[in-house]
Amino acid sequence: MLDIDLTSRLPIYEQIIENIKTEIIKGVLQKDDRIPSVRILAQELTINPNTIQKAYRELERQGFIYSLPGKGSFVNEVKGQMNQERVAILKEEIVERVEELVFLEVPVSEIKTLLKGHSEEEKDEGCC
Structure with missing residues (x-):
């Protein structure tokens, strides 16, 4: 653990x-x-x-x-400052994954499309 x-x-x-x-x-x-x-x-x-x-x-x-x-x-329930810390960790993980994709020579345009496409799906579902 x-x-x-x-x-x-x-x-x-x-x-x-x-x-x-x-x-x-x-x-x-x-x-x-x-x-x-x-x-x-x-x-x-x-x-x-x-x-x-x-x-x-x-x-x-x-x-x-x-x-x-x-x-x-x-x-305890995660809230306030803990939520901000969680968001920071998740953003860090995204940056690590994007860096890994770049290292694997995935075109930046494809990465942008992937990220943009995901955010568009969220909007279509009424999330954001």
């Missing part, structure tokens, strides 16, 4: 925060999905449970998760 780099200069708890935030923003973790308990995640990653707890407290403070005593921690 989480990708932790023990050789990174970024503290482990911050890596946990970023990993979970990314999964929420990308939609891998959905509203009300339960995230692993502190004990289970600490065992899986073989790190101190206090490190996991610190990350979870910060995620809760930022509004990404909520806790129910005796039940665990769950993904």
